[in-house]
Structure formats: structure tokens, C-alpha cells
Amino acid sequence: MIELVGIRRSYALGGETIHALDGIDERIESGEHVAVMGPSGSGKSTLLNVIGCLDRPTAGSYRLDGREVAGLSDAELARIRRREIGHVFQAFHLVPRMSALENVELGMLFDSIPPRQRRERALAALASVGMGPRAGHRPGELSGGERQRAAIARAVVTRPRVLLADEPTGNLDQTSGRAVLELLDGLHAAGFTVVIVTHDPGVARRAQRVLLMRNGRIVRRMPASELRTLDEALAGAAP
């Protein structure tokens, strides 16, 4: 379970202080599927980075499964990223010189998992996203959809509790995007907590809940089924 209380993230830019997150209070239950929407610069990605322990909040409390993580050391945060959180990025972020299999194994290197076990788990993860036959191919030899599926395999290979996806279909055509979303739906159904940042209401509607953000704040929470367009949803939000 993710509990955020009074989370702020500020940084200086050209002598000015920017409040990327300006007091976030939110609770995401284990196994929930949540979409985060909002205009550009509203703080969606920053929120995802804080939840993913890639960024530290300037103030506030962040509890992951009851454990305060806001003040943890670099090594402790790294451990959480290795074992409890999986990241899926819009740009895939696969290492070009490595095969799909090696890319999936990469995260496990940092957890000192023995090579044989690593390989078995990576092959299984690739098979689970339908990429088994493409395990030996490098990213340059894969389509966009295949790359994102390989990236999802990498995100779930360590069986994390939380899967964070930042615009996972942003670089994909409709068919590939649909396939990726079906995969994410399947992972949610398998018990993963999924938090997805998107501009696309169609993507957000696949979640259970939608969080609408503006100016670093969550301005509206709504069931995904009620979402039509972002503008309409924001129009009904608190100022």
C-alpha cells in the first residue's frame, strides 16, 4: 500500500522555486490500478518518480507497505527499487548493445542473483509477455511494441509489488499500444499494483481510479469509468 501525506517536491530553476508537487495526500491500495492524468507540467511524472523512489520528496511522508521511505539512504532506496518497484518508460530504455534477454536480466545483476537463476527468470518473464522467441534479439531488431513488451518483462521479472508506467503507449502505434495495455491489465489481474501516467483517456479508462493533477496538486479523484475527456474532467475539478 502506498501512502503519501503532504508530499512536496520543490527545486530551484533560474533563481525561482518551482513546486513540482505541492502537498500530495493520497493512498493507493495494494492491487489497485490507478491512472494519473493532467496537463503537461502538472507533476504527474514527478509523482511517479517519488513513488518509484527515483526522487526524494522535499517534505512530507511516503510510506510503502507501512514503511517510511522518504528518509532512507541511497542503498536502501536502491534495494526498494530492485525488489518492490518495476518501472516502464515511454522511451523503453533498453540498452542497445544487449539482447532482450540481457536487458531483462540487467536489474537482477544489481541484486547479485546467480546467473542460472537469473537466466531462468528472465526467459520466463519474456515468455510471459510473448517475447520468448525474440529473447536473443537486440532492441534495434525489435519493433516498438516488442521493445515495450521486453521492457515490461524487465519491470516484472523481480516480482515487484508496484508497477509504475509513464506513458507506456506514448511511442507506440494503436495496435502495439493495445497489446501493451492488455499486458498491463493482465499484470493488474495477477495482483500487481499498477500506477500509470497517461494523457490518453482511453488508457486511463482501463484503470479503476483516475487522479487528476494540476499545478503539483491532485485536484480530482474519480472512478475511471466516469472519465470522458481530460478537459471535461478538469473542468469539474476543484480550482
Place this chain on the structure above:
Amino acid sequence: MILLDTVRLAWGSVRGARLRAVLSLLGIAIGVASVVLLTSIGEGARRFVQQEFLQFGGNVLQVSPGKVETIGVPGVVGGSTHKLTLADARTLRRIEGVTGVAPNVFGQARVESGERGRSVYVLGTTRDAREMWRIELAQGSFLPEGEERGSVAVLGSRLARELFPSGDGLGSFVRVAGWRLRVIGIAAPRGQLLGWDFDDVAYVPVATALACFDRDELHEIDVSFRHVALAGEIVSAIRARLIERHDGREDFTILTQSAMLEMIDDVLLALTVGIAALGSVSLAVGAVGVLTILWISVGERTQEIGLCRALGARTADIAVIFLAEAAALATLGGAAGLALGLGVAAVIEAAWPALDLAPRPEFVLAALATSALVGLLAGVLPALRAARLDPVEALRSE
């Protein structure tokens, strides 16, 4: 991270940018190759000099004027208050165990026969020098027994050939600094030893040489003795005898063959180390190459670094990956340099067999260890740069 995984990751990165890797390790390779090659030449020269020296045997010592305590080169510090004279040399003959005494004086002079002449080293000595310096004669005899003065000369083979092309030198007369000397012997060809050309020299009785050069002082006295084991005893006896003659002052230096060898060995070793140090300058240049390439690599792989952080790498893991890359580049460069150095040495030896190039294992190992260390040091700055990258910024970079 498991060490093997770190090595694999580093190796993968090196292989992923082969041309760049080759360019960056080239400097290290050239550095190691030059250290290996130059120290091989230095060691070859050292061995050559040792062998040349050893042909005289170990039972010869040299007495020179002037007392030197430190660097072993007579006459550099201090200076003599008493000259080394023929009378000193005669005294040394009476020491028990001494088998030969060669008081020596030498200088450059023109040796002429009729219209022909040649400027060579003229060495004033005695008959005992023949045994000590292993001088073989082609014709005639060496300087006469027991005679310090006489109007005779023994010519080196080349000098004899130049002055008497028809080979009728023996029994002829030559003029040395105005003195008319009869040629009583011609030495067999010998070649050079430590820059001294035994074939282009004239041996004359020591007192004659002193008169020729208008001197009353010897340059040195060479003493041979029965057995090398007696060296200490003989040195003590010579010292006591000369101190007594020199009014209680030790104003001379006794250098045994082994001390001379040691001294030359020290000089040549210092030379070899100096050469190695020069070669290691190129290692430093190679290190700058590794640093530059890795620095650029960190810039280009910023997203990859961000990804690794997102996947759970600690800052230390990132630093270790880049340090391992630096070490891999340097080790590869070192191995390539070693192969190159040994290969060039082999080619040089094949082309000029007289050159005995002898790679010293300790220098080879030191060059390899230094290259790995230098590579690691070169990797520190890029590794720190990579480790300090903010993961969010790194992932966002273009």
C-alpha cells in the same frame, strides 16, 4: 553485484564500442610496449657490459689516485695529495699473493711511420699487462720483462695495418711524440671493449710513455693476484703499503673487479630504470586517453546509467562498472603493448643478432601492473561523474 557480472558488463561495454576502445587503449599499449622494449635494450646492454668485463676474470684490481668514498669514481671528489708513481707500483710487486703489476699511463698521440701516421691511444704499461688484459699477439713479443723504459712498441692490429699496409711492421721503427721506437710486436685483432679499441692502440714501456707525455704520475696501477678469494687480503696489504708510502694518508682508491662490475651495474640499472620512467610517460598519456574516452562514454550513456539506477543499482555499483571498464581497457592495452614490445624486440634481434635484447620480467610485470593501476586511476573521475548523476535527470537526458 557479483564480480564476474561486473567484468561481463565492462567487457560488454568495451566490445560495444570497439573502435573507441582500441583508440583509448592505444596509448596504454604504446606506453607498455616502449617500457618493455627500452628496458629490454637497457638490460641487453647491461648483460653485454658484464660479459665484456668478466673476460678479465675476478682477480684483478685497480689503484687510482684520489680518495673517493661515495660514488666510486676516483678523482671526482677530493683529489690526490700524493701522486701514484712507478715507485709505488714497484712496492706493490713485493706483496705476497700479487702475480702482476701494471702501472699505466695513457694519452692520445700521433704514431708515424714514414709518410703514414695515425692519432691513437698510446698506453704506457709493463709486460704484466699482457696477462691481465689477455692480449694475444699475432707477431713478435709483448713489452720486455722487467723493463719500464725502452725504445720499443707493440702495435694494435689496425694501427699496424694502417702504418704498414704491406705487413712488414715487425722490426720497423715508428715515431711517437718525437720518440723513435722499434716495433717488437703486433697484437692479434681484439675489437672494442667498453669504448676502448684494442686494435687501434700502441703499447709502450710505462717510463717511455711518461717521458712522451711529460708526466711523472701514473693514471692507475692494475694489480693481479693469485686467486679471487684473496681479494680482501690483497686490498688490505696494498692499502697499508701505500698509506705508509703516502705519509699516513689514504689518498688513493682501490677498486676490485667486483666493485667495478657493481658500479657499472648500478649505473646501467639506473639507466634502465630511467628509460623505463621515460617510457611510462607514454603510459600517462595513455591514461589521459582512457579518461577522455570514458568521460565521453559517461555523457553518451547517461540514460543507461539512469536506467540502471531505476533498476536498483546503487551509486557504488555505477562507479564500479565504470572503474571496471577503465581497468578492462588498461589491461587490454597492457597486454597488447606487451605483445607489441616483445614482438618488436624479437624483430630487432632477428635483424641484428649482435643486439642481445633481454626483457626483464620484473619490468614487464611492473609495466602491466602500472598500466592497470593507471587505467583504474584514469577511471576514477568518469566513474564518480557517472555515480553522481541524478537518476531522474539521467533518464530524461537526450
